[in-house]
Amino acid sequence: MPEVTAAYQPGTPCWVDLAAPDQQAAIDFYSQVFGWTGEIGPPETGGYAVCLLNGKPVAGIMAAMAMGGQPPPPTVWTTYLAAHDADAAAQAVSSAGGTILMPVMDVMTLGRMCIAGDPTGAVFGIWQAVDFPGAGIVNEPGALIWNELNTTEPSAGAAFYKAALGIESAPIEGADNYYALKVNDRPVGGMQPMSEQMPPDTPSHWLAYFAVADTDETVAKVTAAGGAALQQPFDMMAGRMAVVTDPQGATFAVINPKPLQG
Incomplete structure (x- = not known):
């Protein structure tokens, strides 16, 4: 079934999101192509938009903003891999030769996350679910x-x-x-x-x-x-x-x- 009803096993891709220079234009584009619905979120979430398909979360779109003196992130889709414990996963990434690009942080009560790079340069996210497990629908058109x-x-x-x-x-x-x-x-x-x-x-x-x-x-x-x-x-x-x-x-x-x- 395309609806996700169980927690994602550690290591499984569980979410994707996009950092776009023009967030509203990105939301409009993917709505046209995939039939998603979404709107810019409230300030307390940094405006992060959770896009829905058939009423279920399918992907995130955020504004690409410079933070902490760093340049804005590239305009790419980021894959998040599920973890039971984001801190332990970040430590394991470092021990295995990877790089932590954004340290582990709380995302309100939704979960904990970090952004990492593997030794070959591929960037990915780690997501420890709390209230938000990740994509609620997969493997069907638009998901x-x-x-x-x-x-x-x-x-x-x-x-x-x-x-x-x-x-x-x-x-x-x-x-x-x-x-x-x-x-x-x-x-x-x-x-x-x-x-x-x-x-x-x-x-x-x-x-x-x-x-x-x-x-x-x-x-x-x-x-x-x-x-x-x-x-x-x-x-x-x-x-x-x-x-x-x-x-x-x-x-x-x-x-x-x-x-x-x-």
């Missing part, structure tokens, strides 16, 4: 369906995520140089080497995939709303997918997945 680590060093990435967060990796049969990331032997994401099609200065990164009913139609919506296609729709083993950017430069993937074999 998150997959999170993929694109890395310059797959072996280093695999070793890091296992040591820091207990995420196992294993080759996927029939997929050249593609690995499943597993929690309790259940695939929760993917990992692959950086594609030669990417610009040479592209850093290692996590890519969020959103499910759609029609990939070609969605790409047409993206371009009509001011975004662009980096990879036009194509068929692959998991379905028909495309890689796109929104008008402010945030990259994400869309996929019409093949039905699961019973």
